[in-house]
Amino acid sequence: MxxxxxxxxxxxxxxxxxxxxxxxxxxxxxxxxxxxxxxxxxxxxxxxxxxxxxxxxxxxxxxxxxxxxxxxxxxxxxxxxxxxxxxxxxxxxxxxxxxxxxxxxxxxxxxxxxxxxxxxNLLWDLQTLQKADQSAYKVFSAFYRHAQKQPLLKQASQLNNIELLSLPGGALETEFVPEMTSVWGKKIIENWPGSAPGEPSAQQRWRRLCQQAFNNYQQGRNIPSQINTSLLSAAIEWGELSVRQMHHDLCQLSPSDDIEHFKSELAWRAFSHYLLRDYPHMDRENINPKFNHFPWLDNPLLLHKWQQGLTGIPIVDAGMRELWHTGYMHNRVRMITASLLVKNLLIPWQHGCKWFEQTLFDASPANNSASWQWVAGSGMDAAPYFRIFNPVTQSERFDKNTDYLCKWLPQLEKLPPKYRHAPWQAPNNVLQSCDFVLARDYPHPIVDLKDSRQNALSAYQNLKQLGKLQ
Ligand SMILES: Cc1cc2nc3c(=O)[nH]c(=O)nc-3n(C[C@H](O)[C@H](O)[C@H](O)COP(=O)(O)OP(=O)(O)OC[C@H]3O[C@@H](n4cnc5c(N)ncnc54)[C@H](O)[C@@H]3O)c2cc1C
Known part of the structure; x- marks a missing residue:
């Protein structure tokens, strides 16, 4: 044989x-x-x-x-x-x-x-990344400091010659992935602003980014109306690009803050995988079990409105629409939309995590759950629970000229820019002069941001007093 x-x-x-x-x-x-x-x-x-x-x-x-x-x-x-x-x-x-x-x-x-x-698909051998007492790192900065001193896993040598054997059957049929030919599946791939799926396009995009030396990555990465990030998360998730090759290429460029910041994002990915190794069920279970006592509210109607981009809070709705139409959402907006769901609406983070898992091209068992738990406060090295994003302030800060809002919610263009971040704050005479009617042109907010913030903080305080949270 x-x-x-x-x-x-x-x-x-x-x-x-x-x-x-x-x-x-x-x-x-x-x-x-x-x-x-x-x-x-x-x-x-x-x-x-x-x-x-x-x-x-x-x-x-x-x-x-x-x-x-x-x-x-x-x-x-x-x-x-x-x-x-x-x-x-x-x-x-x-x-x-x-x-x-x-x-x-x-x-x-x-x-x-x-x-x-x-x-x-890893930069480092995760086994080597532990504290002196052999326990696992809980804080990203300490993890990364240690990791930077470890050797990177070696890249494979060049594949010179391989005789590929073809077996009968096993032809690639599109029915294998019926979602590809669905109306939605076709739409998101058409609207996706990054490079086409597959190694050749990912490599091409990567080479271009390297030539441009990641110029303006550090500052620009927070502006959702512009493409200042790599848009390579799906290619990385599917291993079309090797993170080791990426790291190696980055080290060949002249050092800069932009490049260091990009490297640190790859390290966040490594940290998520490090967590996944120790918490294989972190897509559904709180890493910090103290959050098991948190009084979440299961509200299917509000969850549905959040999913559909009908919360009445523009930056959130714009993000949820970007996600639905392109299979992608900008990182800053992922944080804002997630924060609204878990902190203002008190909906369990698992629901948001599942929706992202359904709709993101880059859906990653490690990055998605680690990020959701980071936002919820239940994760490792997570944002403290009491730090609650104000989506209006975030919108004013990161989408100053409202380009992102107007791209996804063109009806807001009727309003003067300063009211586009929070249309419900526009005085009646302004609304009338623009012929902008809340509920007709754009929903009322589904939640009062101030009250809901207070509710979340009280829930947190109660748990703390009961000794259930630190
Ligand atoms: C609630 C929430 C859910 C998320 N879900 C996912 C997910 O399912 N898959 C996913 O890859 N990223 C996820 N992220 C992290 C981040 O938003 C995306 O990696 C990033 O937006 C992808 O765009 P980019 O490739 O242009 O990023 P760039 O800024 O170019 O980053 C380069 C690479 O670094 C990695 N990276 C960047 N940020 C993070 C991060 N915070 N954590 C871990 N790795 C990171 C990714 O591989 C990314 O492609 C999530 C973030 C939040 C707040």
Whole structure:
């Protein structure tokens, strides 16, 4: 029987710096994407995945095998025709990924296939990042200080030659990802302002950013009406770009505050994955269990209005619309919309986290839950609960000229700019002179920002007094 290797790709949908591909390349290789690795919940992420796989398939001259059957079945079927020497794959980072890996171990043992795991999507070996007393870091700054002194995980060597083996079946069908052809799936990919899914476009965008030396990243990254960030989060999440390559490239540029800041954002990603390793259920369970006593309010109507961008608070509604129309939301606005949900509406952060998981191209089991818990105050190194964003002040500060508001809520253009951040504050004569009618042109706010802030603080104070929170 012919000797072959199998490479399973999941969140390392790339050719460059892909240790599994390099290590397997001494024998004819079947490259497989297992259907089990589709994100179980995220619709937008599935749209991205479909396009990304199509791109990877092109890079592999149409030889990517899409295993619709369970992986165990696929391996057994292939082992009946070939002598499989090795199965190569990168460690996954989520609880689902780990469960999947567990199922392969006994099977490979039984069939005498060597199972080789690599690390493809991390900057550092997380095991080495612990305090002197062997406990895990709880604060990002200390984590990052320590990490910067550790060696980075090595990039894979260049993939020079690999003989790709094509198996019958496994052709890439769009039905594999039905969301790709849905009206919404087509719309978000068309409206998405970043580079197209797949390694070649991500590399191209990355090279351009490096040439521009991330000019104005540090200041500009907070302005949602402008593109000052990389827009590479989905490419990073799907492993189309290697974070190690990114870090290496950044180190070749002349040092600057912008570049250092960008590096620190990649480190935040590492910190989220570090948390996910220790809290595999952090997409639903509070990292700080003291928040289990928090008196959240389950209000489906308010949740629905938040999801639809109908809260009557412009910066929040603009963000929720950006998300629905493009599969993306600017980071500053993610923080503002999340804060309104958990702090002013007191809706459990898990609901917001789930909605983001459904609608973000970059939906990440690590970054999404860590960020939601950061906003809610229940996470590690989280924003203190009593720090509550005022969405109007945030809007005035970061969308001064209201370009972002007017892009997503064009009806606000009728108002003088200073009232666009909070139309309910406009005096009646102003509203009348612009023919702007609250409730007709734009909703009344669903919550009083001052009162709800006070409610949130009282709930927090009560818990503190009961000794349930620090
Ligand atoms: C409530 C909430 C939910 C979020 N959900 C996600 C998510 O599901 N997936 C996701 O990748 N990011 C998430 N983020 C973090 C951040 O908003 C996005 O990574 C960023 O907006 C992506 O745009 P960019 O690639 O242009 O970012 P850039 O500013 O160019 O950042 C470069 C890269 O650094 C990483 N990064 C940046 N900010 C963070 C952060 N705060 N935490 C961890 N990694 C970060 C990302 O990989 C990003 O692509 C969330 C933030 C909040 C407040």
């Amino acid at each position: 012919k000797k072959i290797n199998i490479v399973l790709l999941r969140k390392d949908l790339r050719i460059n710096d892909n240790p599994a591909l390099v290590n397997a390349s001494d024998l004819p290789t079947v490259v497989v994407f297992p259907a089990e690795a589709r994100p179980p919940k995220g619709s937008a992420a599935r749209v991205w995945l479909g396009h990304s796989l199509a791109s990877l398939n092109q890079q592999l001259s149409g030889k990517l095998y899409l295993a619709a059957q369970p992986m165990a079945t696929f391996i057994r079927e292939t082992a009946a025709q070939f002598n499989i020497q090795g199965l190569y794959m990168a460690h996954g980072l989520s609880a689902e990924d780990k469960a999947f890996e567990q199922t392969l171990m006994p099977l490979c043992q039984q069939l005498n296939i060597e199972l080789h795991f690599t690390d493809a």
